Amino acid sequence: MLTSANYKPPKIITLENGLRIISEEIPGALSCTLSxxxxxxxIDEEVSNNGVSHFIEHIIFKGTKTRTALEIAEQSENVGANLNAFTDREHTCYHTRILSEHVLVALELFLDMLFNSRMQDNDFDLEKQVILEEIKMYEDTPEDLVQDLLYEVVWKGHPLGKPITGTIESITNLKKKSVFNFLSDLYTPDNMIISLAGKYDLAAIIQKTEKLTSNINNKNKKKDAPPLIITPDIFIKDKDIEQTHLSFATKGVSVYDEERYTLAVIDIAMGGGMSSRLFQEVREKRGLAYVISSYYHTNKLGGLFGVYAGTTAKESSHVIELILKELNAVKKDGLKPDELERAKMQLKTSLFLELESTMVRASRNALYDLYYKRFLTPDEINSSVQLITNERIIKLANVIFNSKYYTLTAVGPRNEMPKKFSLG
Structure with missing residues (x-):
């Protein structure tokens, strides 16, 4: 197992323009994850430009001042690379896994895309249509829709509550000038991290990055997000489908909270596997759902703990009652000794097995730097998990499992659901 004895912390190189390179070379690796x-x-968007971060992630692949979209695809695939990207509520990431001898090719392509996007009118309009179809796809996928609605309700009016894809209205009305302004304000070297894990020539990476970005010195204009306040409510979306999809949520913790691993253990014990309480009580004992699972979301401002379930409309209220019953049981007695140890072992195993992935290591290193400005060692993580006690479980449960935070969204046939849901 990886321990602090054989763990070497990543290196950080900061260029003159503020761009940071995080390097974790892994002995024996044949490939490299470049992110x-x-x-x-x-979180950085307003109502008028909601979805712009995700839009930029798409449009950047459509060509630069020196390369067409086809040339980007051909040049990356010539060396076996699949360039990819994703947008979440706080970050955007461009990434690929590639053989070590071709890392510089992928690096040059990414930097060209990020700093030299041409955004032609035809591409701009076509990509808007693509994203509008993506939004419609999510709206036709009830398990995705119910979750987007949950964020919108529980964080009403806050940027974190906005859908990452944007809305039909915001994308339809998105202007090229608005996109360029957002790009120039936030796609700046001092707002970026290049994170690598695997095998590569670090000196060559630094040299190539300096060559391609040394003349780019603009500073980011990132604004602080407003405080995050939970707005508990119940929202039901009437939809003519067979199942009713439920998403229940309550207060969670932020990425800075010392109890974030405690919440992870609660999550595993409540709905993280086949032995979890909700899986046993709702599915195995009563057959009320095919899928029921818990989840937690952490960010720099706060977080959520929640439960998703797909059930029949007439049993939806019963499922909510069972969820609340289990939350109250944890508030009162916490977890049984075997439950606690099993959940801790599951958490520890998942955290350490993930380290075999260069993508996970590159991602963790970037996020550690973005959030903590330091790297958490394997021993530190292991110690944090081992120190979780039932007393801490009960204490945290009594803070977050409170009806003043309870929020529910449901998607399904409204006329078959109970007239009223009770979350008290």
């Missing part, structure tokens, strides 16, 4: 993280997401 470029921009400290921007839907």
């Amino acid at each position: 470029i993280w921009i400290n921007v997401g839907s």
